Amino acid sequence: MVAVDKIKNNVMTQCKDKNFAVILMHDTYYKYFTVEALPDIIKYLKNEGYVFKTFDDISPAEEDEMIKLKIMNK
Secondary structure, three states: OOOHHHHHHHHHHHHOOOOOOOOOOOOOOOOOHHHHHHHHHHHHHHHOOOOOOOHHHOOHHHHHHHHHOOOOOO
């Protein structure tokens, strides 16, 4: 299991100085710390100016950028 502080630190470190981020998190019976970390992660990201979107909400330019950075493929 990964501790709450470790999860928060990983997300905050990996999002630092980025224009956008795609964060995939899993939560299962054995990995419940993810849910516990979310409120602080969301607060941090909002304070850093991130806007939350679904993949249906991204612009064509954002999609192109994510394909270029190999974050997604289509």
